[in-house]
Amino acid sequence: MKAIISSIFVAAVATAVAAAxxxxxxTRMAGGGIRLDSLNISRGGGFVVLNMTxxxxxxxxxxxxxxxxxxMLASSAGRQPMPQIVINxxxxxxxxxxxxxxxxxxxxxxxxxxxxxxxSLPYRAAMPLGEELAEYDITIHEDLCGCGDSLDGNNYxxxxxxxxxxxxxxxxxxxxxxxxxxKTAYIDFPVDRTELHPGYRRNPAELDSIINTINMVKAxxxxxxxxxxxxxxxxxESPYSHNDYLARERARTLKDYVRRxxxxxDSLFSVAHTPENWQGLxxxxxxxxxxxRNAILAIIDDPNLDPDTRERKIKTNHPDDYRFMLATWYPxxxxxxxxxxxxxxxxxxxxxxxxxxxxxQQLSLEEMFLVAQACEPGSAEFNEVMEIAVxxxxxxxxxxxxxxxxxxxxxxxxxxxPYLDKAGDxxxxxxxRAAYHQLTGNDEEAAxxxxxxxxxxxxxxxxxxxxxx
Numbered sequence: 001m002k003a004i005i006s007s008i009f010v011a012a013v014a015t016a017v018a019a020a021x022x023x024x025x026x027t028r029m030a031g032g033g034i035r036l037d038s039l040n041i042s043r044g045g046g047f048v049v050l051n052m053t054x055x056x057x058x059x060x061x062x063x064x065x066x067x068x069x070x071x072m073l074a075s076s077a078g079r080q081p082m083p084q085i086v087i088n089x090x091x092x093x094x095x096x097x098x099x100x101x102x103x104x105x106x107x108x109x110x111x112x113x114x115x116x117x118x119x120s121l122p123y124r125a126a127m128p129l130g131e132e133l134a135e136y137d138i139t140i141h142e143d144l145c146g147c148g149d150s151l152d153g154n155n156y157x158x159x160x161x162x163x164x165x166x167x168x169x170x171x172x173x174x175x176x177x178x179x180x181x182x183k184t185a186y187i188d189f190p191v192d193r194t195e196l197h198p199g200y201r202r203n204p205a206e207l208d209s210i211i212n213t214i215n216m217v218k219a220x221x222x223x224x225x226x227x228x229x230x231x232x233x234x235x236x237e238s239p240y241s242h243n244d245y246l247a248r249e250r251a252r253t254l255k256d257y258v259r260r261x262x263x264x265x266d267s268l269f270s271v272a273h274t275p276e277n278w279q280g281l282x283x284x285x286x287x288x289x290x291x292x293r294n295a296i297l298a299i300i301d302d303p304n305l306d307p308d309t310r311e312r313k314i315k316t317n318h319p320d321d322y323r324f325m326l327a328t329w330y331p332x333x334x335x336x337x338x339x340x341x342x343x344x345x346x347x348x349x350x351x352x353x354x355x356x357x358x359x360x361q362q363l364s365l366e367e368m369f370l371v372a373q374a375c376e377p378g379s380a381e382f383n384e385v386m387e388i389a390v391x392x393x394x395x396x397x398x399x400x401x402x403x404x405x406x407x408x409x410x411x412x413x414x415x416x417x418p419y420l421d422k423a424g425d426x427x428x429x430x431x432x433r434a435a436y437h438q439l440t441g442n443d444e445e446a447a448x449x450x451x452x453x454x455x456x457x458x459x460x461x462x463x464x465x466x467x468x469x
Contacts, residue, residue, distance in 0.1 A: 029069070029140075029142055029154070029156065030059055030061075030067060030142070030144075032058065033056070033058050033059035033060065033061070034054055034055065034056055034058075034059055034067075034087075035054075035055040035057075035058065036052055036053070036054060036055070037052075037053045037054075037055045037120070038051070038052055038053045039051075039052045039158060039159075040052070041138060041158070041159045043129065046128055046129065046130065046131060047126045047127065047128055047129065048073060048126070048127050048129045048136065048138070049124070049125070049126045050071055050082065050123070050124065050125050050126075050127075050138060050158075051122075051123070051124050052122075052123050052158075053120055053121065053122050053123070054069075054085065054120065054121040054123065055119075055120055056087070056113055056119040056120065056121060057117075057118050057119060057120075059087070059113055059115075059119075060115050060116075061087065061088075061089045061113040061115060062089050063089040063090040063091040063092070064089055064091050064092060065088075065089040065092060066086065066087070066088050066089065066092040066145075067086070067087040067142070067143070067144065068084055068085070068086050068087075068103070068104070068142075068143035069084065069085040069086075069087075069140050069141065069142055069143070070082070070084050070085075070140065070141045070143070071083075071085075071123075071125060071138065071139070071140045071141075071158070072137075072138070072139045072140070072141060073127045073129065073136060073137075073138055074136060074137045074138075074139065075129060075133045075135065075136040075137075076133060076135070077129075077130065077133060080127050080128075081105070082125040082127055083105070083107040083108055083109060083125050084104060084105055084107075084108040084109070085108070085109050085121065085123055086104060086108050086109065086110040086111070087111055087112075087113050087121070088110065088111070088112050088113065089112075089113060090112065090113075093110075093112035096110060109121070109123055134161070134163050134411055135161055135162050135163060136161050137157065137159070137160050137161070138157075138158045138159045138160075139155050139156060139157050139158060140155070140156045140158055141153055141154070141155050141156075142154040142155070142156065160467065162467055163409065163411070164408070164431075164434070164435035164438055164439075164460075164464045164467075165431075165460035165463055165464055166405040166408055166409055166431070166432065166435065166460065167405070167427070167428040167431050167432070167458055167460045167461070168369075168401075168402050168405050168428070169398050169401055169402060169426065169428050170366065170369055171364075171365040171366045171369050171396070171398045171399070172366065172398075173364065173366045174364040174365075174366065176343055177343055177344040177345075177346070177362075177364050178226075178341065178342075178343055179223075179341075179342055179343070179344060179361060179362070180339060180340060180341045180342070181213060181217070181339070181340040181342075182337065182338075182339050182340075183209070183210075183213060183337070183338055184335050184336070184337050184338075185206045185207075185209060185210050185254075185335065185336045185337075185338065186202065186206055186331075186332070186334070186335050186336075187203055187206055187207070187250070187254060187335075187336050188200050188201040188202060188203055189246075189250055189334075192242075192246070194245075194246065194249035194250050194252075194253050195253065196250075196253045196254060196257050198257075207257070207258075210258055210338060211258065211261050211262060213338075213340065214228065214258070214262045214264075214340060215262060217340055217342050218262065218264070222344055222345050222347075222362055223342045223343070223344055223345075223362070224342055224343050224345075225264065225268060225340065225341070225342045226268070226341045226342055226343060227268055227269075227270065227339075227340075227341040228258075228264070228268055228269050228270075228338065228339070228340050228341070229269070229270045229271070229272060229338065229339045229341075230251050230254055230255045230258070230269070230270075230271050230272075230336055230337070230338050231251065231271070231272040231273065231274070231336065231337040231338070231339070232247045232248065232250045232251030232254070232271070232272075232273040232274070232335075232336050233247060233273070233274045233277040233280065233333060233334060233335050233336070233337070234246045234247040234250075234273075234274070234275055234276060234277065234333075234334055235276065235277060235281075235330040235331075235333040235334050236276040236277070236278060236281060236307065236310075236311050236330075236333070237311065237326065237330060239308060240275055240276060240306070240307040240308050243275045243276050244273070244275035247273035247274060247275050248271075248273040248275075250273075250336070251271040251272065251273045251336065252271050254336055255269050255271050275307075276307050277333040277334075277335070278300055278307070278310075280332070280333045280335075281300070281325065281329060281330075281333055282297060282300050282301075284325070284329045284332075285297055285300075285325075290321050290324070291321065292317075292318040292321045295317070295318065296314055296318055296321060299313050299314055299317075300314075344362045344363075346364075346367075347362075347363065347367055349367075349370050349371060349374055352367040352368070352370065352371045353371045353374065356368055356371050356385055356388060357384075357388070360388050360389075360391075360392050361392060363392075365389055365392075365393050365396060365398065365399055368385055368386075368388065368389040368392070369389065369402065371385050372385040372386055372389075372402075377409075378406075378409055378410070382406070383406045383410070386402050386403050386405075386406045387403060387406070389402065389403070390402070390403040390419060394422075395422065397422060397423055397424030397426075397429070398424075400419040400420070400421075400422040400423045400424075401419070401420075401423035401424065401426070401428060401429050401432060403416075403419045404416040404419035404420045404423055404432050404436075405432055407419065408432060408435045408436060408439065411439065413436050413439035413440050416432070416436055417436065420432060420433055420436055427452075427453040427456035427457065427458040427461065428453070428458065430449045430450075430452050430453040430456075430458075430461070431449070431450065431453040431458055431460055431461040431464065433449050434446040434447075434448075434449035434450040434453065434461065434464065435464070437449065438464075438468065443468050446464075446468060447465060447468055450462075450464050450465035450468070451465055
């Protein structure tokens with residue numbers, strides 16, 4: 001018999017996946033006589049499933065020869081052999097049928113090779129693998145003597161699954177940590193008047209909310225108030241000029257009242273006003289089922305109408321809806337927004353670690369990142385800090401990238417996807433998206449993205465690419 005040697009190895013693939021794509025390069029065994037036409041490895045439900053087809057067309061097997069192939073699942077839990085594949089020459093198969101099963105395990109797939117004929121051997125086997133085991137190898141041992149010896153012979157690597165390497169990014173430092181609080185108060189003024197009565201209607205609760213919010217910022221020694229703006233809005237009824245006066249003067253009155261009670265310098269305050277809150281009215285209408293909804297919105301959006309003409313046209317053409325809006329929505333249009341701008345002092349890692357779970361809004365994204373770096377990578381605390389960071393900075397590409405990396409490190413591709421969508425296009429983001437495709441079984445797309453990230457100089461991507469070529 002000609003010497004039987006191994007020749008081509010299947011490309012190693014580096015990650016644990018829910019479904020693996022077929023190998024892009026066939027394996028030849030038995031000195032080239034056996035070709036692996038298809039290879040598919042999938043994982044789910046606590047099992048790894050191996051599907052492959054052995055093409056025997058080129059195999060010329062002597063009558064007294066037996067080839068034994070044993071697929072093997074290897075992980076940190078140990079090595080588990082799968083059912084064997086036995087290919088017999090003519091005489092060996094006769095002996096097998098007469099009961100000679102020496103060296104063969106139960107459940108083997110046994111076939112007689114018919115030399116000179118086209119012949120394929122499909123194979124399928126499933127082995128249990130705990131969900132906590134993310135890394136494993138599947139190999140196939142080639143026993144050339146047919147004696148069941150697992151030490152001698154050739155070993156082929158069919159698939160290697162390793163967790164891809166992630167590349168976290170340190171956020172840029174904030175030169176000045178500026179924060180703000182935006183709230184709305186509904187202060188009741190007497191009709192057509194600008195004087196403020198603290199005990200009038202709902203004013204006690206609304207004024208207390210403004211004062212308490214400012215005093216809360218003022219009392220925190222980590223914070224420094226830079227500016228407070230009070231913006232007054234009037235509703236659209238009555239002449240525009242009168243509404244302009246009411247909105248402006250009511251905002252000034254409220255500012256003076258608040259400034260006295262919080263004992264802050266007048267230079268920290270400013271006022272602004274909107275004479276008629278048409279934008280707020282349009283928002284109410286859009287969310288309603290008014291009969292004249294679209295017609296009223298068309299009047300509001302008409303650029304050729306001045307405010308008084310607009311109000312008069314709605315009142316004349318749609319009197320019932322106007323009365324409803326006047327009684328139901330107009331009171332809410334008369335509001336006072338207040339915007340508090342403040343800065344936060346910088347913190348050490350030890351200080352930030354105490355604040356990240358209690359007052360994360362006071363930390364910069366970089367400070368949160370440094371807290372995470374002080375934790376064990378992949379630990380519950382590390383992951384939670386990264387999740388807090390992306391909640392506090394939901395539109396920041398770096399925060400989204402790092403949150404995605406924590407999910408991918410845990411094998412949670414689905415959880416990583418929303419963050420990846422907002423992670424930008426840096427080499428680190430390309431590497432993370434490639435890992436996502438690996439974890440979802442698209443090795444071809446993963447390789448393309450790894451290649452782009454590797455070309456940009458990212459070492460983790462270069463390593464990951466080498467594992468799936």
